[in-house]
Amino acid sequence: MASCSRIIGLVRNTAPLHNYTRFSLTQFRGFRTTAIMSEEQIEELKQNPYYSKYADKIAKLQNTSPEEFLGRLSAHDERKKAVAAAAPENQRDFSFPGRPMPKMSADTSGEKSLEKIMKVDLLRDKTPEEITEIWTKFFAKQEKICAVIPAETYKIMQQRFSEFKTFLFPIPRKNGYEFVMVQFLNNEAHFTTLINFQAHKENAPECLGMVHYTELMEDKGIVLMVGEYDKDTLGEGEAHLLAIQTLRYFGQNNDKLLNHLYRFTYDITDFNHLDLIAQLESDFPQSVLPAGPA
Structure with missing residues (x-):
């Protein structure tokens, strides 16, 4: 079942990152x-x-x-x-490298169109609330996540996607946390487990891909998001948690979160992965963190 919500409110040099992530992942594996x-x-x-x-x-x-x-x-x-x-799926273990994705040709990176999902003209006379209901129901029986984001929030996200093109998010695992890397390309967010990125670099298989459709951004004041996740790597709750962290770090005016983005992008020597875990545990009590797929 889809998880949809109304939200209110290429790759950097990885040499230093590779060294620290090898340590952190093996540390948490126990x-x-x-x-x-x-x-x-x-x-x-x-x-x-x-x-x-x-x-x-x-x-x-x-x-x-x-x-x-x-x-x-x-x-x-x-x-x-x-x-x-x-x-039990709620005891999902750490990931291992999967098969690399085939290399994509240069002409396959075009913008995704909302028209390929539903008729945009039929939404022109609908209110944002009605469109939210339509969007939610459309994905209700699909194994995807979706959201409706206010235009003003997404404008902030766009600016940060452009400046902070790559970042890490922790997700809870059976014996600790695993890190997932995200890379932004225009209105898309591509997620892969860190261990897959280390194994395959730009050909790492995705565990979650999110697309933000901006066709209704100006006249309706909303942006429609849909995300498709790899069920062998993520559960619905984990995919939703990655989407929420993306919103918080890239869409909210929070100096502490912005500092994490800044250090990861401009001052990697001052970046500490444990800060991200502490932030996650602070933002979401342990009792509500998804331990695996719903």
């Missing part, structure tokens, strides 16, 4: 591993279709940081067991 791989683990690893491609990197990691290597392998085993046991 790995507990043995010092030796079993023969079964070694054989299973070699059967992985990506083994030959990354064999050198795997060997290097195994030699230079065996605990981290074993930790990743152990977490992978835990994920497989969880899937096999049909673990």
Whole structure:
């Protein structure tokens, strides 16, 4: 079921980011591993279709940081067991790299049109409240999230999308938090898990894509948003939480949130990922944070 609400109110240099994120993700995973791989683990690893491609990197990691290597392998085993046991979805674990997206040609980045979803002319004589109801009902039975955003709020968001083109958001996971990277392109927001970005860079698969339709921005004073998420990576609640964080950081006049954006973009050495987690826990009590899909 869609989650729709009326809201009131390319990639940067990642060398420093890569170093700190590797630390933060492994820290929150809470790995507990043995010092030796079993023969079964070694054989299973070699059967992985990506083994030959990354064999050198795997060997290097195994030699230079065996605990981290074993930790990743152990977490992978835990994920497989969880899937096999049909673990409850509200205990979603950390993500692992997926398959890269195919490279897109240069002529596929055109603006999305609201006309392809519904007839815009039929909305011209409707009030913003009526359009909100129509938009909500349209996605009610689809596995998507949607929202109706006031034009004045979205104007702020547009300006910040342009200045702060990339950012991170935390989402709660079974044993801590996982970070999701977002990149803005015109009126679109493209989300991918940080570990996928580190593995595939610009070809990282999306876990959430949001489009903001501005056709009614001037005469109706609203912007229509719809987001489609990868159900293997996110639940509806987690997708909705990412949308809400996007609104708060990019659409509200909050100096503290703006400072997070500024440090991430202009002063990465002063940026601390733990500040984002603290901010999330402050904004949303733990009891209402989604632990997984609805």
